[in-house]
Amino acid sequence: MKRYLNSWSTIIIVFTLLYFLKAFLPAAFLTEVAIYSIYAMGCSFLIGRLGLTSFGQPAFLAFGAYGAGIYLYYFGTNPFVAILVGVLASVVVNMLVGLFFVRLNSSYFTLCNQAFCVVTFFLFQKALVKWTFGDNGLLLISRMDPTPVIDLTSPKGIYLFAFIVAALVWFFYNYLMKRSVFGATCLCVKDNEQKLRFLGYKTYNIKWLAFVIANTTAGLAGALYTVYFCMVNANIASVSSASEAVAISMLGGAGTLFGPLVGTFIFIGLKDIASQFIRHWEVLVGLLLIVVMLAGQKGIVGSLEGYLAKYTAKKSEPTPALTQEGGV
Template sequence: MHKSNGSNKSMINRQGDWRTRFEFRAMIVAFIFAPFLPFIISKPLATEIIVYGLFALGFNLLLGHTGIISFGHAAYLGVGAYSAAMIVFYGEVGVWLALLAATIGGLLVAIMIGILAIKRKGAYFAMISLAIGQMFFFLTLSPLTRWTGGEDGLKLPPLSIDFPLYVNLSNQLHLYFFILTIGCLATLAQWRILNSPFGHVLRAIRENEDRIRACGYNVSRVKFLSLIFSGLFSGLAGGLLVVYLGAASINLLFWMTSGVIVMKTVLGGTHTFFGPVIGAGVFLFLRSTISEYTDRWELWLGALFMVLILLFREGIWGSLLNLIEKRFYHSKL
């Protein structure tokens, strides 16, 4: 039965509704099994899944939770990545400072896009964010070539960490565990944010923006903050990507990156918390598997994507949650 809320009228569980509690448990299970992942699939693939999972979570803060469509998320990831790479390359600082720089990079992009576009809705916001994303791509590609390395990107020397304990990031397994640790902490942080009073308002904006404004909330401010958080997580993902790749590459800023993150998130399920991670995992796994057999992996992946979306209307994780909820939860009521 539900826990008492200090009031016998309440059927509300303080931990959240059934789905929230189920997803939290699923997330813990994922954390427990994640250390075994690099022994099942290749270590680079496992690392990539964690990094892009975090990026997708940051992206879905806007798309799934606040209901804002962003087509320029490459900017957050890419600027985060270049901030990290440049501060290591020119400042010769350590990994921690690089990750901090990446997060701040994502934050600054969010502030910029927020100021310019947060009052715009739907397609207008999407187009402005796409345009700004492309602006960062071209800036990095040519006028700033002297600092960014242009088309070649920035290649970093081997990285390691001395504090709080020594980690040799050239070792693929150590690298994986380092990125997994950061990824788990960031995921937990986002979990807390989404279940806070603030996070609940995000969902209300998605459901009915006019009504929640009429309830007395300053919707623009809440949306702006949602964008800021999305930028922080996406920027951090960009920093982790640099640590993983040992380089910042111009592809990260290309609009395709913005498009692929939409695919990953939708594939996993936007109206869920953990769906984007699942989506990123399935997408990257399929891509690496298919590309072993054929050079035309994009064709097959695209076809598979369509089949999966038709099969799982709410995304893989979203549809699974619906199914489990119907079978095991509502049958008990």
């Protein structure tokens, strides 16, 4: 119980500190970190808890983004409703796609997700160009009305809302990964799926539900992306960005609670800062990822957790008892 409370309190402390970092860092940068960390969390869960690497995350991000964008452009002006529509659109797509994709394992799952990303990009760029306007996209600057309590049309409002949503996502995944039976069975699927089947568990259903949850998280990030940037175009589903979520997850630590947040902070930081001096800033991300993987293969947070566990175990070892002769 103590660890459970500590983990919840840690989430509150971390996101509170991040929120007040706006005194030192640009609010736009921190808002982007909050949104992209939500995006990376689903991918991190798939890799760390199910052992499934997906290069199709931009597709699931895009369905959430376009769900929100199409609502705002054609049907309504409330950004809260737009986010809800984006999430629902993502859920529907994930439920249908997951029926087929979770039957696959390892590299086949990875390749099919990447192929789905290509199909999604073509869908929004060419097939539905009459409604999505392809590369030009949907411009939504004047199509959102101010909202009560938290005004999502203002930079301060979307900044606060993005951090609230991110914190709620972390609370959910904290419970999912550390306290729920479902989270434990997901880990068992990764370690020994055949044994889990022998025990009577329907592993297909477990993987399908995990797939839907993880990629709906990406859809939520996509809906927030649309509301924040007030636009969405087909490039959001570009296959060239298919490795970003995986790189962020591996850099921070796939399957760890704060790995996606740390990975996103570094990734967005390098993109915003290093890109001003280096044209191909992605090289730095690649080199850093190689170094981190060679150092521990668990990402930054995973490696730190391992070191802290060893240090704590070493300190908790009982000291040798004094001998009767008084020797030490």
